[in-house]
Amino acid sequence: MPLDPYQIASSWLQRYGNFLSSGDIHGAASCLQPDGYLRDLLVFSWNNRCVNGHEKIAAYLGTARELTSVRNMSLSSRPGLAPRLGGFHAMLISPVPDIVSAGFTFSCSIGSGQGYFSLVLTDPGEWKAVAVLMSLAEISGHEEWINEDGVYGGHTLAWTDVNTERCAAIEQNPHVLIVGGGQTGLNVAARFKHMNIPSLVVESNLRIGDNWRKRYPTLALHSPKKISEMSYQPFPITWPVFTPRDKIADWLESYVQSQDLVVWTDSRPLPNPTYDSATKRWTVIIERAGQHVTLTPAHIVVAAGALGAPKVPTIYNRDVFSGTIKHSSEYNGGKQFMGQRVVVVGAGNSAADICQDLSFNGAASVTMVQRSGTCVVACNTTRTLVECLYPDDIDVDVADFLMMAKPILLMQKAYGMMKEQFLEQENAMHQSLREAGLNLTTDKSIFWLAQQRYGGLDVGCAELIRSGKVKIKQGVEIAGFAENSVVFTDESFLEADAVIFATSSESIRDTMRGLFGDSTIDQTDAVWGLDEEGELKGVYRPSGHPGLWFAAGDFATSRFFSKQLALEIKAIDLGLLKL
Incomplete structure (x- = not known):
């Protein structure tokens, strides 16, 4: 009899959801294979965790902040996430051909989440998960928005005036200062804009994209175009498979305009910003085209890449x-x-x-x-x-x-x-x-x-x-x-x-010692590489110093994890996350 992936996925999800909502941590763990993996992105803790094996999963769930509030689990019907049998994605997880994978949504006390699981049939005839991902998607009342209608003040205000006023407000009082205007900094800035987090990007080069233009002329991205897209903005269908240096540089420059990002070029923070633990604000002086401007952001995101100064x-x-x-x-x-x-x-x-x-x-x-x-x-x-x-x-x-x-x-x-x-x-x-x-x-x-x-x-x-x-x-x-x-x-x-x-180059964390000083950087964790659970170290997660974050990685990494970083900062602002 042919396998019904929808029925298999639905049955498993109902059982798993019931265990979570009732607080049965061992029951939830039993829904996975004995060596299965549970990956959690901000649902059960305000961090990235990946635990494997029943004992570790049960122990982790025993400390979860949202365990019993996880409810309303429902299979996704979105293309790519609907229940499926086999397929290339499944084969990357296990060589076993009969594998059922599906995406799902759920609610929790602070908002909504999304997840994904992949199941294999065990000897007793039970479907068990090889891996389960659970990720916080939105905080209620502070959801990510995509577009506005483009009509302002009942057709009484011009877009140019509206945008000028918005930019001026952010420049005077940015909630987040993003250091670095490469693909990572711009992905973060675009995501923050759509999460209503006022952000200013400072880039030391004279033009956005110069970090690419200054490299060797034959440079091209080694990753095909779709994985190298920026948030919200796919490449044209005519775009080359592997993007040449100057095309990606010009694309990033145009991205600032099309996404209405607030960016200062020829600008850099001067050494020794100070953090006031009482006001939870930084005081940082920006040198902008030779002029000094003092800003007081709540957060600084270092988005200058994982690699810092050249290592010779x-x-x-x-x-x-x-x-x-x-x-x-x-x-x-x-x-x-x-x-x-x-x-x-x-x-x-x-x-x-x-x-x-x-x-x-x-x-x-x-x-x-x-x-x-x-x-x-x-x-x-x-x-x-x-x-x-x-x-x-x-x-x-x-x-x-x-x-x-x-x-x-x-x-x-x-x-x-x-x-x-x-x-x-x-x-x-x-x-x-x-x-x-x-x-x-x-x-x-x-x-x-x-x-x-x-x-x-x-x-x-x-x-x-x-x-x-x-x-x-x-x-x-x-x-x-x-x-x-x-x-x-x-x-x-x-x-x-x-x-x-x-x-290569030294770690951006070490390079930032020249900006923040040893006393600040010594409080932060290592940046880049993988920890013992296979999660990225020190990026898009609390750095160890309040109000200081690191963002790095390729296009896909910054595109995905920029949302997580926005959720963390929003959670701090709402008092949900205390560091």
Whole structure:
């Protein structure tokens, strides 16, 4: 008899909901597999948690603030969330073919929520959840709005005058100061606007998008276009699959206008803002185009990315080197290195892009210095995966939610079960890279790598490595310089005219010490990477210092978690969350 996903999902949800509303924590835990995962985003605590196993789930639910108020659970009928059998999303969670997944909605004492679960049939014939996501969606009376009618004062007020007045009010007294006008800061600002949180963005560059324009000319997003959209504003249908540097820069600049965001360019906070615990306000001086402006926001969101100042190692005898030394953040194209011998330190995305660009522009030789193992995945593999996760027939916010329904630790476990199958399509490329001397690591899934930042997508450099046009120096670091060469830690040397350090950057938390001072930053948690539960560290969640937040990540991360950050700030303002 064919399985009925609606009937299976409905029966499970009713049982699970009854256990929660009655406060039966062990009953609720029993609705999951013995090693199942419960991921909670602001429902049972004002934080992100992901617990697995009956004992941990029951213990966590035993401390939940909203347990018995969770009621009115109902299956979703929205495309992408309605009950379904099998499918690509399910296969990412478990290789078992008979899996039923469904989205649902619920109410709680402070508002409404949404969730998602995936069920498998156990030996006794019961459907149990592999994973359950529960997420706070709205706070009652403070819901996110989408658009207004565009008619003001009964057709008596012009839009220009209305917008000018709104901007002036925010500039004089922003509730939130957002530091950084890249995609993260703008996603946060747009979300805050639609949650009625007055916010001002300050960006140090002269134009929005300059953080992209100043990078190397051949740079393009390695993620397909749908996953790289901004909140509320999809790309045109004619948009390229992988967005070039200048197109994304111009898009961000136009986004400020189309979303009516309040942004100051050529502006930056000056060191040592102070926080008054009595008034719960910051005092911060902004240098705006040479003028000083004092602001008193309740919150500061550092949205300058997870990566801070460029990280260039201190190396012996650097001053004796007669050639060029740059960090990858300063690299603006390979034409200036035509005919030169170039050493690129690093083996991630930026290093591979730079090596490819140098080779194309006629560098005499290009050598990639790889210090440790790197994961390399073909760009087409990633494109296929992402386009399955973000198909054209479902809205991007639904796709984001489905991604959140897959705990990273569970995805890593599933990857271990399907590793050989996944890597089979990469075998030819991986074999050629190993033969060329590259140290490859394949023990982590690409979902894990995306959050830990070690690895890269191949967009052409692998073929250059295979052919010998880009050489590999593996397992060493630069120990020192001579006039026309670099010396490695294995005491070998290589003649060089230029060295480019694609060595990432320090944590934005460390960079912010220069702005906030040690006493403030020492109160905050680590920023970026994954904690023991597979949740992002220190971003879009309380930092440890009141009124100070960090936001970082790719387009999809900031698009989804900007809503969570808005809910947290709104909850503080309403007295629901006390830090």
